[in-house]
Every structure is written in structure tokens, then in C-alpha cells.
Amino acid sequence: MQELKQKLNFIADLIIDKNDVVYLDYPFHLNVGDLLIYHGTEEFFKQHNIQVKFRRPWTSFNIKELRYIITPNTTILCHGGGNFGDLYSVTQRLREAVIQTYPSNRIIVFPQTAFFKNKQTEKSSAEIFRQHNDCHLFARDEPTFYLMEKFSENVYLSPDMAHQLYGKLKKSHHIKNETLFFLRKDIEKTNTEAVLTQVAKRAQSTILDWPDTISISDKAIWNIQFKFLLAIRHLKMSNIKNCMNSYWHNKSLQLMHNSSLLFSEYQEVVTTRLHGHILSCLLDIPNTVYDNSYGKNKGYFDLWTNKVRFSQFKRI
Numbered sequence: 001m002q003e004l005k006q007k008l009n010f011i012a013d014l015i016i017d018k019n020d021v022v023y024l025d026y027p028f029h030l031n032v033g034d035l036l037i038y039h040g041t042e043e044f045f046k047q048h049n050i051q052v053k054f055r056r057p058w059t060s061f062n063i064k065e066l067r068y069i070i071t072p073n074t075t076i077l078c079h080g081g082g083n084f085g086d087l088y089s090v091t092q093r094l095r096e097a098v099i100q101t102y103p104s105n106r107i108i109v110f111p112q113t114a115f116f117k118n119k120q121t122e123k124s125s126a127e128i129f130r131q132h133n134d135c136h137l138f139a140r141d142e143p144t145f146y147l148m149e150k151f152s153e154n155v156y157l158s159p160d161m162a163h164q165l166y167g168k169l170k171k172s173h174h175i176k177n178e179t180l181f182f183l184r185k186d187i188e189k190t191n192t193e194a195v196l197t198q199v200a201k202r203a204q205s206t207i208l209d210w211p212d213t214i215s216i217s218d219k220a221i222w223n224i225q226f227k228f229l230l231a232i233r234h235l236k237m238s239n240i241k242n243c244m245n246s247y248w249h250n251k252s253l254q255l256m257h258n259s260s261l262l263f264s265e266y267q268e269v270v271t272t273r274l275h276g277h278i279l280s281c282l283l284d285i286p287n288t289v290y291d292n293s294y295g296k297n298k299g300y301f302d303l304w305t306n307k308v309r310f311s312q313f314k315r316i
Contacts, residue, residue, distance in 0.1 A: 001281060004163045004304055011158065012048040014136055016106055017073045019051045022066065024098065025079040025091055028057035028229065028248055030222055032210045032259045033275025035252045036282075037081050040164040041110060042249070047164070052077075057248075058094050060229040060241045063101055076102060080110030080138065080161050082274065082296055084148075086121045087187065096128045103132055111138040111158040113274075113296045114147045126150040141299030159304045162278050169260040169282055180266040181207045182276035188292040192272055192316045196290065206266075209273070213259050218251075274300055277311070286310040 015021060026041070027034035045052055054069045070076075076098060083091045099107060116122035129135055129151035138158040139145035148155045181200035183193045186209075200207045214222075229244060260283060263269060269280040269287040274297050280287035289311070291297045301313040 001163065001166045001284075001308065004159045005166045007159055008044060008161065008164055009048075010156070011044070011108065011110070011138065012050065014106070014108055015050060015075045015077075017075065018049060019053075020071055020073045021050055021052050021075050021077060022054040022069060023052045023077045023079070024056055024058075024061060025094055026055060026057050027079065027081070027252075028059045028226065030211065030214045030219065030255070032213060032255055033273060033279075034081055035256045036162040036165065036275050036279060037079070037110075037160060039253060039256055040161040041079065043164045043168060044161060055245050056241065057229070058091055059226060060233050060244065061094060062234050062236075063097055065236065065238060066098075066101070070102060070105060072104065074105050076105055076107045078107065078109045080112050080140075082113040082115075082140075084109070084112040084114040084144070085116045086118055086125075087115060092125060096125060099128055099132045099135060105134070107132065107135045109135070109137045111140045111160050112144060112148075113140050113299070114144040115294045115296070116147075122147075122150075141296070141303050143295065143299055157303070160274075160278060160300070162275065162282065166282050169279075170257045171264040171283060172261045174265060175267055176265050178266055179203070179205050179268040179270055180263065181205050182263075182269055182271040182273055183207060183209060184272045184292065185209045185211070188294070188296070189272070190291070190293050192290045195316050196270060196272070200270075208262075210259075213262060214255065218255070272297070277301070277305065281305055281308050281311055284310065288312050288314055290314055290316065 026038050078095050135152045136154040137148045137152050138156050139148050140160055145155055145157055181196055183196055197207060263279055264283050269285050271277050272290045272292060277287055277289035289297050289301055298313060305311050
């Protein structure tokens with residue numbers, strides 16, 4: 001796991017001026033897997049002494065704000081994850097807008113898994129990216145690497161930014177003699193979830209997904225804040241947005257550690273979530289990972305975590 005963490009160091013070498021950096025599309029939502037990536041990224045900034053002068057999630061991002069921030073030396077960093085493609089079109093359009101608006105600035109897309117359902121959408125997006133001569137894309141798996149070669153000449157393989165958190169997460173001191181089944185409930189689920197749910201029920205094991213780890217009150221408060229940020233998205237109001245950055249950093253850190261404490265209560269994890277798998281590895285918990293709907297988990301396991309001795313990949 002330490003070796004995977006060290007593989008992220010190369011990304012820092014691509015940043016032109018570590019005091020002139022903006023970070024876009026960080027997650028302002030309650031998927032703790034994405035929050036692991038977010039705080040792994042923030043830990044990466046800290047370890048490499050990268051001073052981020054401007055941060056925005058897509059919910060409050062207004063590209064007009066950047067005109068007051070960007071200099072010729074600014075490196076624009078786009079959050080990593082699994083939203084490169086047309087399953088999550090809002091964030092892809094954000095990246096395309098930045099690519100088109102700042103053709104002379106270095107742009108780095110942190111480690112992603114890419115997937116397009118629509119080949120025409122893929123082609124159109126690739127044409128936009130290809131217009132930029134200094135765009136650097138990091139792929140979390142080989143299929144993504146080959147797809148991203150259509151988008152840029154600067155494509156690299158890299159593990160997920162969450163690996164920067166190795167050794168930094170809180171662990172519970174109370175371990176149950178039980179297996180946690182951590183299964184998807186969203187658009188990436190497959191029949192695997194149905195089969196594993198029945199297995200878990202027969203064993204009377206706990207079945208959870210990320211939404212189940214968030215309290216009702218936290219969901220209610222987040223919902224109000226989310227709507228507020230959307231309402232002021234096209235307004236300047238930079239001071240308010242910056243205050244929300246600081247609040248969310250602290251709140252999401254709490255949510256992330258809540259999940260790490262929860263996971264570490266179990267002696268084993270069975271999951272169809274990539275970051276259920278990665279979090280288990282970060283906590284040194286024996287785990288079994290099954291695939292999602294488009295091969296993301298298998299691609300990641302085959303390339304990065306297959307050498308983790310307490311982890312395995314299975315198919316139904």
C-alpha cells in the first residue's frame with residue numbers, strides 16, 4: 001500500500017508553479033468514496049507543499065470567477081474519480097468548458113475511470129480535449145488509459161488519490177466477528193448486488209452502502225446547503241463560497257473518518273464499491289471485491305491492488 005501511495009508523487013512534478021494552482025470539481029456530496037479521493041487529494045497538496053489559491057465544487061463553480069484568478073503560470077487541477085464520461089455529464093461538461101476557455105494553461109485531470117455509453121458523445125468530447133496542447137490525463141486502469149489516448153497525447157497510469165491517505169485514517173478498537181457487505185444501490189449496480197444481498201441475509205450480515213453511513217440530520221443540512229450553492233452558482237459571492245469550502249472540508253473529513261471507524265469494526269468486507277475495496281485496503285481489512293456495471297473494479301484490482309495479500313477479486 002505504501003508503494004501505491006508513492007506512485008502519486010509523479011503528479012506533483014507536472015505542476016508548473018506550486019503556488020499558483022486552482023482545484024476544480026471537488027465533491028460537495030455525500031458519497032464517502034468520493035470524499036476519500038477528495039481528502040487524499042488535500043493530503044497530497046499538503047505533502048507536496050502545493051498552495052491552492054482557488055477551490056470550487058461543480059455546485060458553486062462559475063467559470064467567470066476564474067478570469068480574476070488565472071495567470072499564465074496557473075495549473076488547473078480537476079478532481080479525480082469515476083465521472084469522466086457521459087454517466088455524469090455535468091462534471092464532464094465542466095472539464096470541457098475549462099479546456100475550451102483556458103487553452104494556454106496546463107490542465108491536469110487527476111486519476112479517473114472513464115466510460116461513455118454513447119460513442120458520438122465520446123467523439124465530441126475527445127475533439128474538445130484534443131484542441132488543448134497541455135492537458136494531462138491520469139487513468140486508474142488500462143481500458144481508461146486506451147480511451148483517454150483519444151483525448152490527449154499526455155496520458156498516464158496512476159492509482160487513485162485516496163491512496164495518499166494510507167496511515168492517516170482512524171480505526172475502531174472494537175472489532176466484530178462479522179462480515180460487512182458493502183453493496184452499490186446506484187446506476188452502476190448489477191445483478192451481483194441482488195445475489196450478494198441474499199448471501200448476506202442468509203448469514204445475517206450487515207448490508208450497507210454509502211448513503212446508509214450518513215445520518216438523517218447530516219443529509220437534511222447538506223440538502224439545504226446544496227440548494228443554496230446552486231442558487232448562488234452564477235453569482236460572484238466569492239467570500240461566501242470560500243467559507244463553504246472551509247466548512248465542507250471539515251465536515252466531509254468527519255464523514256470520512258466516521259466511515260473508516262465503521263469499516264474497521266468488521267473483520268472482513270465484501271463489496272461492489274471500488275472505494276469500499278480501497279478503504280478496506282487502506283485499513284488493512286481482508287476484503288473481496290466484485291465488479292460494477294462497466295468493469296471499473298476489475299480494471300483497478302488487476303492493475304493496482306491484486307498484490308495486496310488480504311484482498312481478492314471474485315465474480316458471481
